[in-house]
Amino acid sequence: MSSAVKIYDTTLRDGTQGEGISFSVTDKLLIAERLDQFGVDYIEGGFPGSNPRDITFFQEAQKLKLKHARLSAFGSTRRAGHPATEDPQLRTLLDSGMPVLAIVGKTWKLHVTEILRTTLEENLAMIEDSTRYLVAEGREVIYDAEHFFDGYKDDSEYALRTLAAAIRGGAANLTLCDTNGGTLVDDFKTIVARVVQEFGSDKVGVHCHNDSGLAVALTLGGVVAGASLVQGTMNGYGERVGNADLTTVLPNLCLKMGRTAHCATNLRQLRDLSLFFDELANLRPNPKAPFVGLSAFAHKGGLHANAAQKVARSYEHITPALVGNRTRVLVSDMAGRTSLILKARELGVDLDEKRPEMKALIDELKEKEFHGYEYEAADASFKLLVAKHLGQRRTFFDVETYRVIIERHGAQLWAEATVKLQVNGEWMHTVAEETGPVGALDKALRLALEKHYPQLHAMQLRDYKVRILEGNAGAGSRTRVLIESGDGQRIWGTVGVSDNIIDASWEALRESVEYKLSQTATTELHGAKP
Known part of the structure; x- marks a missing residue:
């Protein structure tokens, strides 16, 4: 069994289905280029024809000069009772111009009979016909088996028959989707192993949702069971509570499990990549995110900071630089001399542990935190x-007094701040107005100082x-x-x-x-x- 794993990023499709996630066409094009530079294998762009934004994206995406990644468009199998060659959605997929097409089909009998309202045999024909038609048009087809794990637990024989139909049609990969996100790790691994036994490791991928908080664990378990392709999103964006987070999946695969991936050599860019996505999505980065979060390698307790200074791996499971992160020392009322010295050093201040001022510094720090x-x-x-x-x-200046007044006249509200201070022997008395008191104070303070300190203009x-x-x-x-x-x-x-x-x-x-x-x-x- 090969150790190589292919990475399929679905941030631009499944990720954008997350609450509060929206990317412009320009954003999506920038993301596609950045993911290609990082080294992912597949970039799923969305549903061609579903909305003007995705239509425009696929038109513009054909002009991109990607070096490694293959762009993918997403759709579903043909409609029941209609030939694949006349299905408008399949034609839209082909018209997207993408070299890879991902189609989703029904695996669970419940969905076939109650949602599609068709027969089990017709569903198999829909999967096979759609795949064969797209492959005949020269496209690589990835078959997403929707609700596969629920379907397998309901009727394993039928679930496997749906996969066989996709293989007969020429699908390059069978991605098993835990669509509801409710499968547990042991069951997941057992089922994936069964599919790998049936169809071969090189044909199996996994796609996991995080509804049970297990998306990353399931994805890694799927690889252990033999899957050779993983789907996920950057920062775990996705519907409901999100998808498998590739910023956690990738370092676990490459740094801990000994797997290889094309993007493995670029893992030092991982934190920057994570921040890039949050910036475009207009989201605050999660400081607690594994590997890439600001707090991922932060030490607060004096004992931890001291030990980490002597032997980093005593309190750090990997070298932070491997994923573009760094060690941070936090200061608090739990801090000792070592924590303060390390924190000061991080900020460019060289402190001597034996200096007599250290005790007073620690005492005041703890008093202030209290x-x-x-x-x-x-x-x-x-x-x-x-x-x-x-x-x-x-x-730099001595403040004598400040004052803030809030006034409302009908619908109008504003704040007036007055600051009186002395700079280089000169008294400055300034007044400023803003919509809020903090803005007014900030403005008045800088008005008083900018004559002597023009560098504050840039602040x-x-x-x-x-x-x-x-x-x-x-x-x-x-x-x-x-x-x-x-x-x-x-x-x-x-x-x-x-x-x-x-x-x-x-x-x-x-x-x-x-x-x-x-x-x-x-x-x-x-x-x-x-």
């Missing part, structure tokens, strides 16, 4: 805290998150604000905590500006342009 501060997404605030204890934190507030820490205190609850800022070259996070949401926001805003100025000052100190 009061609700969190530095896992606020690296800039952590770096400023370290600089303070090392005596390296510069004072923007990118994201703003609020967390109520003590909900049982009602309107007086302690609030944590996380702010993400950027300047086109870097992105950094800061945190503020207060009983007052505006004050928490002000603290995070002020630290964001201080961090930007400190980074610029460091760059200038080393003789480079900011």
